[in-house]
Amino acid sequence: MISTSDLREKEIINIIDGRRLGFVSDIEVNLEKGRIEALIVPGPGRFLSFFGKNNDYIITWNEIKKIGIDIILVELKSEIITQEKEEEKN
Template sequence: MRISDMRLLDVVNIKDGRRLGPIKDLDLDLEKGVVKGMVVSGPARSSWGLFGGGKPEDFMIPWERVKKIGVDVILVDAHDLPEYHSENDDRR
């Protein structure tokens, strides 16, 4: 699969079924020729503005957390990553 094809897929957390956002970038180790992780746009942070749409924060998902790459989605295990916590996450 090409990187350009992967960017079209939704990234979904297998622990709660939540859509994490699109892949923005891949972290590559060019010396070893391996993918170290993927950068994903996280959930929007709430703001006190009129429309309540805070800017999403990017976070890294290590490649070993990728569980399955399917036709429509990439399934990842992101439940305990320190970078990923949504406003309604009760595991904090």
């Protein structure tokens, strides 16, 4: 079993293009089902979690391919969904 603090210490890497996305800053949890729905990674240009959350990356649990000792491999085939884009949909 892995804890949320363990997830925060792992770097996120996209296996499609090898891009380093950063480290987990937050986690979306479905309390009714008791499972993690998504990992949130600060978007480009954010410094130490300042300057808003509109450009954070939202990585759904289905996009996570492997959780290793130091990294989390994700498969983001197309455009990375950010919170700003999620808000535009709603």
